[in-house]
Amino acid sequence: MRLTRFNLSKPFDVSKDQVRTQTRRSAKIKIQRGLIMTTVNTLRRMPKLGALIATAVVTLSAGSVSADTLDNIRQSKILRVCGVDGLLPYSSSDASTPGFEVEIAGKMAEALGAKAEPVWVSWDALIPALTSDRCDAIINGLFITPEREKVIAFSAPYYASGETILVRKDNDSVHGLADLNGKRVGVLAGSVTVQHMENKKMGVPEVYPDQNTIILELNNGRIDAAYLEAPSAAWVLAKDPTLNIKIVDEFVPDERFNAGVGLRKGDESLKKAFDEVVTKLRDDGTIKNILHHYQVPFFPIAN
Incomplete structure (x- = not known):
């Protein structure tokens, strides 16, 4: 607290302007206190109001993230895809031999009305890059596991490996x-x-x-x-x-691992769009043909 020293040898000299200023300040403080107490009393009478507001904010935020990501892809016509360079036959920055994941990503982007733009990171950085919005999706042989599903969402599986x-x-x-x-x-x-x-x-x-x-x-x-x-x-x-x-083409392993498109949690519209694209490309033979180009077997999706 700052203390004010008064010179008691002289009489106080308080102008009318100072009195008016102090009066306005006091009135303002009373009004603010009144508003605060009104808010507190209202919340006491409505204990669920805070929870309802928080829920509404979270719900609206999740919906807006979902819509924004898909809208941004369609408006910019760019799908940012996280992948690992030099990981053939999966992915590579070499245009002559891009890898089957890069080719599949290109077909998926095309189905969304966009072009795939690679964002090269290390394998360990794939999920952090996605969650920090450096890319829109991971299409790089990322298998669907319970541990990963705690952090990110996945599209429907587009191929199985084993x-x-x-x-x-x-x-x-x-x-x-x-x-x-x-x-x-x-x-x-x-x-x-x-x-x-x-x-x-x-x-x-x-x-x-x-x-x-x-x-x-x-x-x-x-x-x-x-x-x-x-x-x-x-x-x-x-x-x-x-x-x-x-x-041995006819051999199908009992233990297979499903690969899905990695997506941010909350990107519900984008996930729905990818689910539709994945199902179409899987059913019409597009993904199978790309895998066979690299001599990779096309196994049935694991249950």
């Missing part, structure tokens, strides 16, 4: 895991395929430190088959057509 079986081109005897019984099967160290082979007790797992070694061993006939993650194995074959190896 493991696949590879054999030499002259081998027509292998159609599924049961046909690997007694055969030497190359698997990647630390991968889920090792556990699958051990749990199903099918085949003799030959564990290797890297995928390239498995491919070479299979191509040279030192193992009978390989059991690998489908997209990466398919990409090896797509890059080198001289390899004497093929994918």
Whole structure:
């Protein structure tokens, strides 16, 4: 508090203007106090008013975010897509070989009346980039999991991924895991395929430190088959057509992982639009054809 010193040796000299100013200030303070007490008393009589206002604000905010994102995409004709560069066969900034996720994103954007504009980030930064509004969607092989669904929303799944079986081109005897019984099967160290082979007790797992070694061993006939993650194995074959190896097309893994378009929670209109686009592109064969261009199997969506 600031204290005012008075010179008691002189009489107070208070002008009429000062009196009027002080009077107005006092009146203003009384009015403000009255308004505050009126508001407090009103809230006491209506205890649910604050909660109702908060709910209304949140609801309106969520609706406006949803409408704004989709409207912005349609007005700007740009769909900002978060992806990881150099992650073939999924995604790449190389226009000659963009990856199947980039091609799928282009078709989805086209269906929304826009053009896909990539926003390249690291894998760990995909979800943070989306939630901070650096992009409108993640289209980069992001599998739908309960943990991720706590943070972001997903469209309907547009493809499913899993493991696949590879054999030499002259081998027509292998159609599924049961046909690997007694055969030497190359698997990647630390991968889920090792556990699958051990749990199903099918085949003799030959564990290797890297995928390239498995491919070479299979191509040279030192193992009978390989059991690998489908997209990466398919990409090896797509890059080198001289390899004497093929994918067992009829094999469908029991454990499959659905990939969906990652979206911000609250973007309900955009999610609805993506659900419709995904269903159309999946049903009309567009996504299947893009995957096959990269020799990636098109598995049924997991239940």
